[in-house]
Amino acid sequence: GNEHGAAITYHQLGRVAEERRDFAAAESWYRKSLEIKERQGNEHGAAITYHQLGLVAEERRDFAAAESWYRKSLEIEERQGNEHGAAITYHQLGLVAQERRDFAAAESWYRKSLEIKERQGNEHGAAITYHQLGRVAEERRDFAVTWSWFLKAVSVFLRFNDKHSTGIVFRSLAKSFSEALPDIRPRLLSQGREAGLPDEFLQSLESSVNQPSTES
Missing domain, CATH: 1.25.40.10 (Tetratricopeptide repeat domain)
Structure with missing residues (x-):
């Protein structure tokens, strides 16, 4: 009972x-x-x-x-x-x-x-919400704002050594970069450099969008 x-x-x-x-x-x-x-x-x-x-x-x-x-x-x-x-x-x-x-x-x-x-002071929880706010901005096609939120999120995840969440945000950054208009991309790369993103990651983004199309 x-x-x-x-x-x-x-x-x-x-x-x-x-x-x-x-x-x-x-x-x-x-x-x-x-x-x-x-x-x-x-x-x-x-x-x-x-x-x-x-x-x-x-x-x-x-x-x-x-x-x-x-x-x-x-x-x-x-x-x-x-x-x-x-x-x-x-x-x-x-x-x-x-x-x-x-x-x-x-x-x-x-x-x-x-x-x-x-x-x-719940930094990790805040970073999860930063990422979602970035996703909302991405849906609105406002990629400068998208990257601002994603960069805030990834800086926290890197500091917490949260490799899983860091990987998710890096994939989000890459996806939004590929979807952004070409004239926006230099600004995004500049944001990334200022935030301390690894050079190899930024270079991989540049090379991915500069590859010639294989479509016939």
Whole structure:
């Protein structure tokens, strides 16, 4: 009859199912956990499970449901003054808006997340959001702004020796460079040099766009 303990374990079983990408099972476990948490008035625990249900819906590309779950989580986080949790949920709402191609909303959510992360000194978390803000600028074809955000992100990841995240941002830099108009590229390279990007990386970008086309 230990419902509190059962709710915690239901939640963890949901996490396991989610890792296996069995989203139907994950949702079922989370809902069993949530039913107890809501009945017992455990708002903090409920907010965590709302967030996970949002992640499941997002994986299923049901963005309306994802936003609904995230907003339920956020309402509690904001009311309880849980800024760390709110920052995570703001970021996820930004991802949902970005998937919907509502770039104004995505940028707004990311900036709300970033304000907390920077104020709390969460540099690595801030760098993740810098990268997403760069992705939004890229979608808007504003490549100078794109590179400004990407360079802020990569400088943090390099300092943290986070090779995985650094690689992701380098690929983002290369992709945006290839998509930028030729008259913009020198400015991007200058931004990269000022930020201390490796010369070999910048040279590889230049050579990649200067290669003759093989199309007939």
